[in-house]
Each structure stands twice: as structure tokens, then as C-alpha cells.
Amino acid sequence: MQARFKWSTLILLVLLVLSCLISLNLGAVSIKPWEVIHTFLGNGSDKQELILFQFRLPGIILALMVGAGMAISGTILQSITRNELADPGILGINAGSGLAVIIYITFFQTAAGGLTLVSTFILPLFAFLGAILTGVLIMFLAWKKGIDSIRLILVGIGVNAGLSAFIIAFQLRLDPHDFVKAMVWLSGDLWAKQWPYVWALLPWFIVLSLFTLLKTHTLNILNLGTQVTTALGIRSLRERIILLITAVALAGLSVAAGGGIAFLGMIAPHISRRLVGPRHQLLIPTAALIGAIVLIMADAIGKNVLLPTQIPAGLIVSLVSVPYFVILLMKTK
Amino acid sequence: MVRNSKNTSLPAGRSGRTGKVMIIGSAAVLFALAVSVMYGTTNIDAATVWRAVFDFNPQNTQHQVIREIRLPRALTAALIGAFLALSGAIMQALTQNPLAEPSLLGISYGAALALVTALTLFPGISSSGSVLVSMAGAGLTVLLVFSLAAVSKGGMAPVKLALAGVAIGMFLSSLTSVIAIHFDVAKDLSFWYAGSLAGSSWNGVKMLLFAGVFGMLIAVLLARSLTLLNLGTEVTKGLGINVRFVNFLGVLAVLLLTGSSVAISGTVAFAGLVIPHISRMLTGPDYRYILPVSAVLGSLLLILGDIGARMINPPYETPIGVVTAAVGVPFFLYLVRSGRSRFT
Numbered sequence: 214m215q216a217r218f219k220w221s222t223l224i225l226l227v228l229l230v231l232s233c234l235i236s237l238n239l240g241a242v243s244i245k246p247w248e249v250i251h252t253f254l255g256n257g258s259d260k261q262e263l264i265l266f267q268f269r270l271p272g273i274i275l276a277l278m279v280g281a282g283m284a285i286s287g288t289i290l291q292s293i294t295r296n297e298l299a300d301p302g303i304l305g306i307n308a309g310s311g312l313a314v315i316i317y318i319t320f321f322q323t324a325a326g327g328l329t330l331v332s333t334f335i336l337p338l339f340a341f342l343g344a345i346l347t348g349v350l351i352m353f354l355a356w357k358k359g360i361d362s363i364r365l366i367l368v369g370i371g372v373n374a375g376l377s378a379f380i381i382a383f384q385l386r387l388d389p390h391d392f393v394k395a396m397v398w399l400s401g402d403l404w405a406k407q408w409p410y411v412w413a414l415l416p417w418f419i420v421l422s423l424f425t426l427l428k429t430h431t432l433n434i435l436n437l438g439t440q441v442t443t444a445l446g447i448r449s450l451r452e453r454i455i456l457l458i459t460a461v462a463l464a465g466l467s468v469a470a471g472g473g474i475a476f477l478g479m480i481a482p483h484i485s486r487r488l489v490g491p492r493h494q495l496l497i498p499t500a501a502l503i504g505a506i507v508l509i510m511a512d513a514i515g516k517n518v519l520l521p522t523q524i525p526a527g528l529i530v531s532l533v534s535v536p537y538f539v540i541l542l543m544k545t546k
Numbered sequence: 547m548v549r550n551s552k553n554t555s556l557p558a559g560r561s562g563r564t565g566k567v568m569i570i571g572s573a574a575v576l577f578a579l580a581v582s583v584m585y586g587t588t589n590i591d592a593a594t595v596w597r598a599v600f601d602f603n604p605q606n607t608q609h610q611v612i613r614e615i616r617l618p619r620a621l622t623a624a625l626i627g628a629f630l631a632l633s634g635a636i637m638q639a640l641t642q643n644p645l646a647e648p649s650l651l652g653i654s655y656g657a658a659l660a661l662v663t664a665l666t667l668f669p670g671i672s673s674s675g676s677v678l679v680s681m682a683g684a685g686l687t688v689l690l691v692f693s694l695a696a697v698s699k700g701g702m703a704p705v706k707l708a709l710a711g712v713a714i715g716m717f718l719s720s721l722t723s724v725i726a727i728h729f730d731v732a733k734d735l736s737f738w739y740a741g742s743l744a745g746s747s748w749n750g751v752k753m754l755l756f757a758g759v760f761g762m763l764i765a766v767l768l769a770r771s772l773t774l775l776n777l778g779t780e781v782t783k784g785l786g787i788n789v790r791f792v793n794f795l796g797v798l799a800v801l802l803l804t805g806s807s808v809a810i811s812g813t814v815a816f817a818g819l820v821i822p823h824i825s826r827m828l829t830g831p832d833y834r835y836i837l838p839v840s841a842v843l844g845s846l847l848l849i850l851g852d853i854g855a856r857m858i859n860p861p862y863e864t865p866i867g868v869v870t871a872a873v874g875v876p877f878f879l880y881l882v883r884s885g886r887s888r889f890t
Binding site: 302354366372475476519538 | 649694697712717721723724726727815865871872875878879
């Protein structure tokens with residue numbers, strides 16, 4: 214697997230660079246790949262530098278971060294629930310985050326209002342807190358002398374349905390313009406494509422990802438099941454809760470920056486498992502790469518396929534991954 | 547062995563109790579209907595309501611409000627409640643899955659997709675045309691989910707069916723959002739996701755009755771087979787029941803009942819989940835009793851829910867789907883926690 218990992222990582226990195234170049238190339242003002250390289254080397258025109266460094270680059274870094282974040286979050290969730298169908302969207306974490314944001318919009322400002330410095334950082338904070346609270350709620354409701362993975366998923370589905378009802382109730386109170394804005398946000402449109410947001414979120418993302426990489430050994434063991442874990446002297450419950458919080462935090466961060474992107478956290482780890490096998494040392498980086506590639510491509514497609522309408526990337530991701538998910542579901546027993 | 551294995555060993559049938567539940571339930575439905583018609587932005591007393599129904603005076607505005615707005619609305623609530631509860635009961639019996647429920651299976655998203663497609667292709671579509679279109683969309687989604695369940699390896703365990711419903715709902719709603727954003731009709735669809743009875747009319751009641759009569763007829767014919775189906779496959783085969791035929795008819799009934807409800811009122815979440823369970827607790831495992839009791843209690847739940855939806859935050863209406871979700875989600879979580887969701 215080690216050799217396969219090297220090759221697949223290499224190919225995925227090439228794909229990532231390619232998708233970045235495609236994404237940079239598409240848009241109102243097209244920049245050719247060689248012009249991109251040129252500009253990066255400092256030889257571009259002022260206009261090219263402005264578009265590339267101020268408009269396109271933060272968007273790409275954001276998509277990279279959100280895609281990788283969702284993928285890592287999904288990988289952790291799948292391993293600790295030992296269920297390949299777990300995903301932050303299905304468990305209701307995206308909905309919790311979305312509800313917090315809708316509450317913020319209804320009570321504190323209108324979505325149409327400009328980006329003040331305060332709202333720049335408070336909106337993601339609300340999304341983040343919403344995700345964490347939902348995570349705690351799901352754990353609390355699924356708790357019954359430990360956390361059973363099927364119960365966790367079913368509780369997540371129930372919580373998701375309940376929160377979605379509340380989201381709709383709040384959304385209906387918004388005026389039509391804000392309603393559509395909220396809908397676009399909830400579908401996952403990577404709205405925070407500006408440097409301040411990127412700088413606000415990136416450190417957290419890096420910390421959480423590194424922490425997950427430190428925990429790969431534990432994840433490997435947890436994935437084997439409770440008896441093995443206890444035999445190896447790992448405090449299974451404590452580790453699972455810590456990792457669950459990490460996964461929820463990563464998802465919350467991703468939703469804060471990109472809106473509710475569902476199913477990315479489900480398919481990325483699954484494809485990676487087929488590529489590099491179940492060891493998390495290889496699985497997590499591969500999943501992160503795949504999540505980033507899928508999201509960058511989905512964003513590029515959504516922004517250009519039905520011009521002048523901008524389709525949120527999250528919708529493209531769902532349309533592509535649901536068929537994959539359903540086939541997977543039908544095959545598993 | 548399937549649901550409530552404790553109850554199957556009881557002497558079959560609790561017809562006496564069912565009779566009592568039916569009488570009390572029907573009386574409560576009538577009472578709730580009366581309250582629903584009397585209550586509103588201006589309350590109207592019972593005598594006026596009586597006269598508006600039996601001695602109609604077209605010059606009297608109160609009479610008109612009752613005849614044209616409140617009565618159709620209350621009846622719509624009653625019918626939809628009954629239909630969704632029946633659908634839920636039939637789906638739970640067919641899939642032998644206690645968590646089966648129309649709104650969990652993404653059916654209303656199919657209706658919304660069909661509607662948004664029709665709205666963009668034929669902007670001048672009539673209201674009855676749009677009802678038919680959304681019924682077709684709901685129907686296709688029912689078929690889709692059930693055929694996925696049918697071809698799935700090892701059948702559909704509760705968690706798989708629920709996940710399939712969530713995924714298909716997500717897919718359909720994503721497609722709907724893409725179209726809605728592109729053609730700028732997003733707000734027109736919002737009620738589909740929240741459920742609303744505000745647009746009730748006699749036309750809608752007629753459509754519900756038309757689809758519902760067939761649906762209920764099938765349900766009555768199926769009642770005995772559904773009971774036997776839940777005793778397990780061996781028993782069913784031994785008694786010479788054609789499982790495939792029962793499934794086909796059951797799906798047809800669900801399609802008619804859910805499709806018409808969703809087309810008229812949008813998503814009314816979880817009504818189809820709670821009621822059949824309560825009915826089963828009251829009457830035991832026999833679907834000849836469960837089905838009528840579900841219908842009556844479903845009516846009651848939705849009429850009361852509608853009154854609640856109007857009372858919570860007047861003069862605004864809280865979406866009825868939110869009210870039923872507020873009741874249904876805790877119940878769903880209770881089912882999951884109590885382990886009742888896992889008998890296979």
C-alpha cells in the first residue's frame with residue numbers, strides 16, 4: 214500500500230494543480246494557465262495580479278480548506294462509528310450550523326447588509342457554535358451506556374429533520390431577497406472567498422488537521438472495534454469523544470466558510486479507502502486531497518455551467534455524490 | 547418476527563377497545579373541526595357556524611368566511627392527517643420498518659421538483675394542473691425509493707431505508723434548488739418544505755377526496771394481508787398470500803394518499819410516523835383495527851396542529867410542517883432510543 218500511496222498521492226497532487234488551473238482559467242476574466250504561472254513568478258500585468266491574488270486565489274484556498282476539512286471530518290466520523298455511510302451532513306451537523314446562521318441573520322442583521330468587520334467574524338463563529346452544539350446534542354441523545362453507531366446515525370437523521378424544520382420556519386420570516394440568499398448559503402456556495410475570512414479560519418483548520426494526523430494510530434485501532442481497543446489498553450470512549458469533537462469542529466469550520474456541503478465527507482473517505490486501504494496514516498491525507506479536488510471542480514462547474522446563474526458548489530457535490538451513495542447503500546448489507 | 551412480538555401473542559383483536567377508540571376519536575375530530583372553524587382572526591360563535599353550514603346566507607360575510615375559507619381548510623387538515631397516517635401505517639407494514647414515513651423518504655422533494663419543472667416550462671399552469679404535476683412527482687419518488695429497497699442487497703433495514711430517503715431527498719432538492727435559483731422561483735417553493743394549509747380550497751378538498759377514495763379503498767382491502775405480512779414471510783407463504791401483489795397495491799395506495807396530500811399541503815413532516823405507532827399501541831397488531839384508528843387519530847392530530855399553527859404567533863401562521871415536526875422528532879428519537887427501531 215505504501216507504494217500505491219506514493220503513486221496515488223502524486224496523481225492526486227497533479228489533479229489538484231490541474232483543477233486549480235482550470236478553476237483559475239474559468240470566470241468572467243479568463244486567465245490562461247501559462248499566464249497564471251507567469252503571474253505567480255511576478256511577471257504578470259497589474260490587472261492579472263489583482264484578479265489572481267485578490268479574487269481567485271483566496272477562493273481556491275478556501276475551497277481547498279473546506280473540501281479537505283469535510284473529507285477529514287467524514288473520515289473520522291466513519292471510523293469512530295464504524296459505518297461507511299456517516300457524514301456530517303447526514304448527522305445533522307450542517308443543519309445545526311445552518312440554523313445558527315439563520316438565527317443570526319434574523320435577529321442581528323439582514324443578510325443583504327454589507328460585510329462589516331464584526332459580521333465577518335461573528336457569522337462563522339455562529340456557524341461553528343451551531344455545529345458544536347448540535348454535535349453535543351446528538352451525542353447526548355444517542356448516549357445509552359455508550360454510543361452505538363446505528364443509534365448515532367438514526368439520532369442524527371432525526372435531529373437533522375427537526376433542525377431543518379426550524380430552519381424553514383425562520384427562513385420563511387425573511388423577505389424574498391434574503392430568503393434566496395439564505396437558501397444559496399445553506400446549499401454550500403463557498404461565500405467567504407476573501408482574504409480576511411481565509412486568514413480567520415486557516416489557523417484553526419491547520420491545528421485540527423494536524424491533531425487528526427497525530428491521532429491516526431488511535432483511529433486505526435478504534436476502527437477495529439471495542440474489544441480490540443480495550444485489549445490494547447486504549448480508553449475507547451474517551452478517545453472516541455475527543456475525535457468526535459474534532460470531527461464536529463472541522464465540519465463546523467467548513468460550514469462556516471462554505472455553507473452546508475453534504476456528502477463530500479461521505480464519498481471522499483470512501484474513494485480513498487479504495488485507493489490506499491484502511492490505514493489512517495495514508496487514508497486521511499488522501500481523503501483530504503480528494504475532498505479538495507472534488508470541491509474545487511464542483512465550484513468551477515457551478516460557477517460556469519449555467520451562466521449567468523452561479524450554482525452553489527454544494528449542490529453540484531450532492532448531484533454527483535448521491536448516486537454514488539445510493540449504489541453504495543444498496544451494496545452494503 | 548416483526549413488530550411488537552409481545553402483542554402478537556395476545557388473544558388476537560381488541561375489537562371492543564378499537565370501537566371505543568373510534569367513537570371517542572371521531573367525536574374528538576368533530577369537536578376539533580368545530581373549534582378550527584370557529585377560531586380565527588375574528589372568532590365566530592357556534593350558532594353562526596351552524597347557520598353558515600345549514601342555513602347559508604350569501605349576504606353574510608361571516609357565513610362566507612366559514613364556507614369559503616375556514617371549512618375547506620379544516621376539512622383539508624382532516625383529510626391530509628388521515629391520509630398521511632394511513633400512508634405511514636401501510637409503509638411501516640410493507641417495509642416491516644418502524645421508521646418508514648412519507649416525509650423521511652424524500653417524497654415531498656419529488657413533488658417540489660416536478661412542480662418547479664412545470665412552473666419553468668409552462669409558466670401559466672393552472673392550480674389543478676400543478677396539483678396533478680406534483681402528485682406525479684411524489685408518485686415517481688415513492689416508486690423510486692421502493693424499487694431501490696426492492697433491488698437492494700439483503701432488503702432494507704430501517705437505517706438503510708432512512709438513509710436512502712435522506713439521500714434521495716437531498717438529490718431531488720439539490721436539483722430543485724438549481725432550477726429554482728436559475729429561474730428565480732425559489733420563494734414560490736418554500737411552502738413545499740414547510741407545509742401550509744393557508745391555500746386550502748374546495749377544489750383541493752375535491753382532489754383529495756378523489757385520490758383518497760381509491761387509496762382508502764385499497765387500504766381497506768389490504769388490511770388483512772398487511773397483518774399477516776407482519777407475522778413473517780413463512781406464515782404469509784403458508785397462507786398463500788401473494789406478497790408481490792400486496793406490495794404493489796400497498797405502494798399504489800401510498801402513492802395516491804401521500805401524493806395527493808403533498809400536492810395540496812406540502813411537507814407535513816412526521817405525521818405518518820407517530821400516529822400508526824400510537825394506533826398500534828391502542829389496538830394491537832391487527833391492521834383491520836390499526837388502519838381506521840390511524841385515519842381518525844391522524845385527522846385529529848392535523849386539525850389540532852393547524853389550530854396550533856394559527857395560535858402560536860398570530861397574525862402569522864407557523865408552518866404546519868414545523869408543528870408536526872415538533873411533535874414527531876421527539877417521538878422519532880424516542881423510538882430510536884428505546885430500540886424499537888431495530889427489530890428485523
